[in-house]
Amino acid sequence: MEMGEVTEQGAEQVSMDMEDAVIRTENLSKTYKRWFRPGTCALNDLTITVPKGSIFGFLGPNGAGKTTTIKILMDLIKCTAGKAYVLGKPSYDVDVKAKIGFLPDSPAFSPQLTAYEFLNICAKLLRLPSEVRPGRIEEVLSDVKMADHARDKIGSFSRGMLQRVGVAQALLNKPELLILDEPLLGLDPFGRQEFKNIILSQRERGTSVFFSSHILSDVEEICDRIAILNKGRLLCTGRLDELLSANGATVTIAPGHDDILKDLITTASGTSRQPDGAWVLNFEHLESVKPRLDELAGSFPEAVKVSAGHEKLEDFFFRCLENDRSKAAMDDEAK
Numbered sequence: 001m002e003m004g005e006v007t008e009q010g011a012e013q014v015s016m017d018m019e020d021a022v023i024r025t026e027n028l029s030k031t032y033k034r035w036f037r038p039g040t041c042a043l044n045d046l047t048i049t050v051p052k053g054s055i056f057g058f059l060g061p062n063g064a065g066k067t068t069t070i071k072i073l074m075d076l077i078k079c080t081a082g083k084a085y086v087l088g089k090p091s092y093d094v095d096v097k098a099k100i101g102f103l104p105d106s107p108a109f110s111p112q113l114t115a116y117e118f119l120n121i122c123a124k125l126l127r128l129p130s131e132v133r134p135g136r137i138e139e140v141l142s143d144v145k146m147a148d149h150a151r152d153k154i155g156s157f158s159r160g161m162l163q164r165v166g167v168a169q170a171l172l173n174k175p176e177l178l179i180l181d182e183p184l185l186g187l188d189p190f191g192r193q194e195f196k197n198i199i200l201s202q203r204e205r206g207t208s209v210f211f212s213s214h215i216l217s218d219v220e221e222i223c224d225r226i227a228i229l230n231k232g233r234l235l236c237t238g239r240l241d242e243l244l245s246a247n248g249a250t251v252t253i254a255p256g257h258d259d260i261l262k263d264l265i266t267t268a269s270g271t272s273r274q275p276d277g278a279w280v281l282n283f284e285h286l287e288s289v290k291p292r293l294d295e296l297a298g299s300f301p302e303a304v305k306v307s308a309g310h311e312k313l314e315d316f317f318f319r320c321l322e323n324d325r326s327k328a329a330m331d332d333e334a335k
């Protein structure tokens, strides 16, 4: 079966076999019911595809609907409409659970247990045979660089160590797919680096990873695909390199060329001035200004430098949210 992936950028239409997708949602919606009041629409018509082998960043501000989506994928809550498939099966299929590793957004650990004892309970719940349990626990603890703390009580662990125990728990069953809700939250830069290394080494073993995050620089570093969600709606999804490079150009104008500056500044989406007096102008859509830029760069090669804009994920993210906000404001005005 051919599946399409649609971005709001309009252009991308990726065909993908269902078998190649580790996660697929189709028009997924969730409204939380409330007594005697209208419900909260937490998720509205979400269609995304996570291909096998990818590291997929699921992004959006607080309240965007990320945890809601993840809970539906894990079958912890039911959707109101639409479909969710995990590893090719409906998300409520119990057999699929054995192939997923899951880290919830605020995992609770019993502080009295040692890391080993906690993982042993998890391994029993996963029905790992007793003869393989000790070896597997040692393995996952070493995967997350916690082998030296196996016999330490969880109550003595830092936030980063707790997160690593959480990831170790998710790795116990050698999952085909890791689903992690805000795994970077509360980690210091060192902890985040370690986490990124763990994720990258998992991918090398063929595990696909789907995780939600706010920390855009880290997402940019390790993810090959993203989706951005706002107020329950998908703003865009696709390959990170395509989303970022499809956008814009950066033009540097040398000091003393105010005529060129005046010519371009009205169509620029952003401007900044360098300490030496040069101006840097950003353009969202290269196509619309390209002929004029080429002309100027031809006539004043020393004064005008044009470089393809590889936008930072952070800028792209805020621009998506800003566009969405102004669209919503225009829709309100039209009413």
Ligand SMILES: Nc1ncnc2c1ncn2[C@@H]1O[C@H](COP(=O)(O)OP(=O)(O)O)[C@@H](O)[C@H]1O
Residues within 6 Å of the ligand: 032, 040, 041, 042, 060, 061, 062, 063, 064, 065, 066, 067, 068, 069
């Ligand atoms: N159990 C719930 N009951 C009612 N509303 C909820 C519940 N869980 C989440 N919400 C609401 O749904 C929206 C999306 O929440 P959530 O999925 O937790 O977002 P995120 O994880 O992106 O921060 C928010 O408006 C939130 O208040």
Ligand SMILES: [Mg+2]
Residues within 6 Å of the ligand: 066, 067, 068, 105, 181, 182
């Ligand atoms: Mg959340």
